[in-house]
Amino acid sequence: MSKDKDKDKKDEGTEPKKKSKKLLIIILAVVLLGGGGGAYFVLGSSGTSAPTPGKVLALDAVTMNLTDGHYLKLKLALQTTSSASADLDGSKALDLAVAQFSNKTVAELSSNQARETQKSELKEKIGKAYDEEVMDIYLTEFVMQ
Known part of the structure; x- marks a missing residue:
């Protein structure tokens, strides 16, 4: 044991x-x-x-001066978020677009990559201006002469 x-x-x-x-x-x-x-x-x-998409706000076309006597006709649409106010005004976006694209050369805006670079910079500025109520922008018309 x-x-x-x-x-x-x-x-x-x-x-x-x-x-x-x-x-x-x-x-x-x-x-x-x-x-x-x-x-x-x-x-x-x-x-x-990612924010939920809301309505797309189409803005009127705007014509602006480029360098060397050329012009750019630009039409924008703003993709708003679902939380954006119903009476969103596109004036700030158009003002920022004119400031972004004015006085550029045709060569600076001719390539796809250059346009995308300008567009992404504009999108960032518009997003800040609208307190993140705009989630994307679309260039629906882009004509240079």
């Missing part, structure tokens, strides 16, 4: 260590999962999702 008692004591001595390791692993898993879930909640749902 003394051998059985010694064996029982050895078993009793090893089980708490196994339980403490299991408990430690479980606690670490809970902490990691909780931290991951918290990070997802804070970073994932921080409002950085």
Whole structure:
């Protein structure tokens, strides 16, 4: 019996260590999962999702002077967000477009890449001017003479 008692004591001595390791692993898993879930909640749902599109506001065409006696006829449309006010005025957008494209050379606006660069700069300015109520712009008419 003394051998059985010694064996029982050895078993009793090893089980708490196994339980403490299991408990430690479980606690670490809970902490990691909780931290991951918290990070997802804070970073994932921080409002950085894309805005929902609203109405498209077509603006009147505007003609502006380029350098060397050339002209640009530009027509814009503003893609508003669903949270944009119903009476959005396009005057600020047209003013920014005239400032963006006026006095450029025909060569500066002739390539697709140059137009896209100018358009992206204009989109950023319009987004700031309208407090993020405009999510995109469309150049519906772009004629140089």
